[in-house]
Amino acid sequence: MSLKSVFLVAAAAAALVGSAFADGAHKFMVHDQYARVSSPIAKAGAAFMAITNQTHADDRLIDVRSDVAARVQLHTHKEGDDGVMKMMHVEEGFAIAEGDTHMLKRGGDHIMFMGLNQALNHGDVVKVTLVFENAGEIEIEVPVDLERKAEGHGSHSN
Template structure:
C-alpha cells in the first residue's frame, strides 16, 4: 500500500510540474481580414515562436465559425499570376525559430464562415501542432497588420 501511495504522489508531482511548464508555443501579431460584402472567406495571419525543446510543425487549424480552414501558401507563377495552394504536411517550426504567416505568403485560409467578419470583431481559431497539440487563439478582425503589429500577443 505504501508503494502505491508513493507512486501516486510522484505522479501527482510530475503532472503538476508538467502542467506548470512555460508555454512551448507563442503566437503574436495575429489578425484576420474582414470579409468583403457578403463574402464568407478570409485569411488569418500571425507569428508563431517555438519556445519548446523539440522541433514542431503547425499541422492544421480549425474554427467553429467556418466549414473549412486550410494552411495556404501564396506563390507567383512565371506568368506573374499569384496562386494560393493548400500546404501539405504542415509548416515546420524549429526549436527557437519563428514562422511568420503574412499577406502574400503563408496564411490560414478560412472558408464558409457562418457570418461576415467586420473590423473590430474577433475570430477564435485552434491551431494544431504535431508536438505541442492544440493552441487556441483569438484574432482581432482588422483591415491590415499596421493596426495591430505592435508586438502584442494573440489571445491564447
C-alpha cells in the same frame, strides 16, 4: 500593492497583448494575430500572425480549425508556371524549428477561412485552434482588423 495584485495586473496585461501559450513542456507563443476579409459580404477571409517555437525541439503546424467557416486551411502563395501568384493549401503544414518564429502574413503563408458562416466585422474576435504535430493544440483568439495595412504586420522573418 501586494504581490498577488502585481501578478493579477501582469496577467491581465498579458491577456490584453493578445499572446497565447501552449501549456506543458512544449510552448509556442502566438502574437500579432489578426484576421481580414476583403468586403463585408466576402465568403472567404484570412488570418495572419507570428508563431514562435519556444520548445526544445523542432515542430510543425499541421492543421488549423475554427467554427467561423466551412473549411479552414493552412495556405501559401506560390508563383505558377505562367508567372501568376496562386494560393494553395499546404497539406504538410509549416515547419517551425526550435527557437524560430514563423510568420503567417499577407502574400505568404496564412490561415484561410473558406465558406464563412458569418460576416467578419472590424472588432470581432475569431476563435482558432492551431494544431502542432508534437505540441498539440493551442486555442487562440484572433481579432478582426479591417483597417490594418500589410506593412504594419511586423518585421519578423521565417
